Amino acid sequence: MLLTVCVAFGALAALLKQPLIVGFLIGGIVVGPQVTGLVGESEQVLLLATVGIALLLFVVGLKLDIGLIRRVGPVALVAGLGQVAATGAIGFLLALLLGIQTVPAIYVAVALAFSSTVIVVKLLSDKRETADLHGRIAIGILIVQDLLVIFAMIGLNAFGGLEERGVAQGVAILLRGGLFLVGLGAIMRWVLPSLLHRMAHNPELMMLFAIAWAVALGAAGEALGFSVEAGAFLAGVSLASTPYRDAIGNRLTSVRDFLIVFFFIELGILLDISNALEQIGPAIALSLFVLVGKPLLVTAIMGRMGYPKRVSFLTGVTLGQISEFSLILAALGVSLGQIDGSTLGLITAVGLITIGSSAYVIDKSHWIYGRLSGPLGIFERRRVVKPDEFDLDLRPEIIVFGLGRFGGALMERLVESGIDVLGLDIDPATMRRRTAQGFRVIYGDAEDPEVPASLPLANVRWIVSTLRRNDANIALMQALRHRGYQEGFAAAADGQRASAALHDAGVTTVLLPFQDAAAEAADILTRDLPERDIQAL
Secondary structure, three states: OHHHHHHHHHHHHHHHOHHHHHHHHHHHHHHHOOOOOOOOOHHHHHHHHHHHHHHHHHHHHHHOHHHHHHHHHHHHHHHHHHHHHHHHHHHHHHHHHHOOOHHHHHHHHHHHHOOOOOHHHHHHHHHOOOOOOHHHHHHHHHHHHHHHHHHHHHHHHHHHHHHHHHHHHHHHHHHHHHHHHHHHHHHHOHHHHHHHHHOOHHHHHHHHHHHHHHHHHHHHHHOOOOOOOHHHHHHHHHHHHOHHHHHHHHHHHHHHHHHHHHHHHHHHHHHHHHHHHOHHHHHHHHHHHHHHHHHHHHHHHHOOOOOHHHHHHHHHHHHOOEEEEEEEEHHHHOOOOOHHHHHHHHHHHHHHHHHHHHHHHHHHHHHHHHHHHOHHHHHHHOOOOHHHOOOOOOOOOEEEEEEOOHHHHHHHHHHOOOOOOEEEEEEHHHHHHHOOOOOOEEEEEOOOOOHHHHHOOOOEEEEEEEEOOHHHHHHHHHHHHHOOOOOOEEEEEEHHHHHHHHHHOOOOOEHHHHHHHHHHHHHHHHHOOHHHHHHHE
């Protein structure tokens, strides 16, 4: 019956373009004692919810990509830490102004500080923006947040009942945690690699081992006093450096998604509707801060680091919700006796409002930026290179906008062919790295109307945009044509439909990175095959 209700409310959420967890939470409220009374507190649901949380944290640890933070650069660390600190401090003061007591206010502030990795990655993937600069930075910030939330869980469990247990016991928990990490490090170094290598011959056995490992370390974490969640997360981290992490993560995703449903059901069942309704005023005020204040804080931090207002704003908008981990932290606070049902109801209400609203905000983020781009200029510091500071002696034959994986590789091949190439990118870190490698790269935003007017176009035969966004590519082409540029313009697209739209708009040549790479790979693979085999292929 619970699963049927979840399917129904999940389908309704999907129809309204909402994340499924919104449907699951509402489903739990509907079947709970506050509405229909079909389900009360249940040990079975609690057990499945606990295992689901353990697997969620295990998969998060399994996919922990420190390399992504290094590739994005210091912006992930600075913006991530700065946003969490600023949001937490302002959220705490706002909670106190709303009449919330000190300890519940701390929980509220921590809950507001974190954003949802699951939801942001899903929405960015749907928009095909995970590879864009703002998408990469947002995911890097979320990784930093995931690490911080684990530390918060460990700290809450270690010192959660400090007045009853005493400081000595809290310190003892931290010492046990340190010894646990040392032991886990030894297992990672000398046991897990060979063990996983043996199990890799049987994928079903490896998946069962992964689940057992996650739950076992979760149980060990609870036994040592620093939570199931922390133990399960460390179990994932212990396998993250192995070559089997992606295979394990992919096979566990459906199991995780199934079991985590029960956490949201459990939360909905425990939620007191009357408490939530009494907190609707503070919930709306805090939600407005999350939806508006948090993105502006990120925009301001990134602006100070030299990023253009568009990238800063689009990154901030993706973080305008609270995390599923915020709800886990709130549930943990209730179990520790530090907060009551009213605070849990407040945080859950903020979660429903912000998660539901951010789905629409992220979908319309470019439209919103277009309406606010003028006022957002206050967050933008002096650019690395202004358009009027371009070297007038530059006489490139080809200009490439966007030096990500495709654009950067394209520029390298063109330079190797002896062609004079100028690259433009909006990421200061990319610009510095490519300049250090000896390439001619300047700072430029394809969507900045000032840039085309100042480009050194006298000798240019091709301008290439690798953005893979039709609106940006068409706007750039039109701006160039308006400035008198009549030579070739090439733009990248993700598929045939986007390609046809670019051709209709007048783009000279459309590049299809995935299809072109596949065609070249097919040529390489068939080059040495006999003629009859090629015909068969």
